[in-house]
Amino acid sequence: MAVFSSLWRLLPRSVREVPADLVAVVGVVVATNLAVFAPVVRDTRLRVPLGLAFVLFVPGYAFVAALFPERGTRSVAGADGTNDGGEFETDPFRRRVLADPITDAGRVVLSVASSVAIVPLLGLAIHFSPVAIRLQSIAVVLSAVTVALAVVATVRRRSVPLESRFRTPYRRWVASARTALFDADSRAETALTVLAATTLVLAVGGVGYAVTAPQHGETFTEVSVLTDAGDGERTADVSPSSDGNGSESVIVTLENNERRTVSYAVVAVEQRIASDGDPDNATVLEQNELRRFEPRLAHGETWSHAHDVEPTLTGDAVRVAWLVYAGGDVPATPSLENADYSAHRWVNASTE
Structure with missing residues (x-):
């Protein structure tokens, strides 16, 4: 005392x-x-x-x-x-x-x-x-x-x-x-x-x-692929900007609404799709991995990353997909089917 x-x-x-x-x-x-x-x-x-x-x-x-x-x-x-x-x-x-x-x-x-x-x-x-x-x-x-x-x-x-x-x-x-x-x-x-x-x-x-109290509603991760439209504005235009050499500048964005901190794995792959039939449901003929990112986000946090995409595949139906895995574990063969979330866009990879 x-x-x-x-x-x-x-x-x-x-x-x-x-x-x-x-x-x-x-x-x-x-x-x-x-x-x-x-x-x-x-x-x-x-x-x-x-x-x-x-x-x-x-x-x-x-x-x-x-x-x-x-x-x-x-x-x-x-x-x-x-x-x-x-x-x-x-x-x-x-x-x-x-x-x-x-x-x-x-x-x-x-x-x-x-x-x-x-x-x-x-x-x-x-x-x-x-x-x-x-x-x-x-x-x-x-x-x-x-x-x-x-x-x-x-x-x-x-x-x-x-x-x-x-x-x-x-x-x-x-x-x-x-x-x-x-x-x-x-x-x-x-x-x-x-x-x-x-x-x-x-x-x-x-x-x-x-x-x-945290709201225990739907949990999800929002994925978007945007391009810089100039003047600091971003757009989801399907025709990304190009530097004339096949390289396209894109901005990948993740927003964590999972009500928890998540370690993500984002795998960017290029895919050549069979040209017959619906290209969104067509068979992947060839796939190459382009980039991989591993952001860690708290709930409500947003991650954006600008990078250039330069496809090496050619053909009339080539797309670049960003496959997102919540938890960081990536399968041996990443695909749209086994990804937790994904976004993709078609690119002009014609040889002409």
Whole structure:
């Protein structure tokens, strides 16, 4: 204990004077980020309670604390020298009435309700930003906003006179909980309050889960082969640009929507197709491998690679295909049939 006290005194005074409830807010933010990013912690059950507190209550509490730095109860001293918060009053006969911007119960309700508004709005902001909506991006943005609100709340609370400054009424909360549990007259009211609070938490939890949880819908990888149309624009025109020597410049793009990090193998092959019948379903007469790439993409990440394609096969029906294998394992004979995804385009490889 003495060592802890000594270390505490080493901290700057501005840090030591941060209100305990706002220190707890920052502590939940730090613990939640450890549960999201730390390899060991994120596999434990701590993610569930921390995530619920982080999404359902903490951002809204910091927001309400910044809005209302004053105390939210009316304090009236009694003959025993204590007020209704259990705090000792120096003048037991002096009646002191404080400003009442918000009660303790109202502070809690507003904290939950504010979280309902803050979390979806931040998710919407991320959606319209270049960053993909993932658990990590939600955690980082929500953490930054919550810590910023806690800092504002600390500054505003310090600007309020000490006698009017909000302080967490632990004693009153404990007394209220004891009364609610053991007073028969208040049990029915307590049950209704708990039911209403549970309903509100479930509603907020649904909103928070919809924003922060990964969607387990269809998983796929989008493959495209584009050409540079000039002025920085890309097009899927089937007639790629050529340098006059048979070499064609293309841009291959992969977009990972597999809901996981994937190591890809992209194999570019040239194929001479039997000229009779439908060329899209015709027999491959000859195939040569041209290029191979091995990008590794996180979910939502896009990879683009520009390269030149110079077919060596000749004939009226020659195509270049980009065969994509999610997982990196390439069969001995790559083909459109055994590829996970593919894209191809026909090229002019005539000898004339």
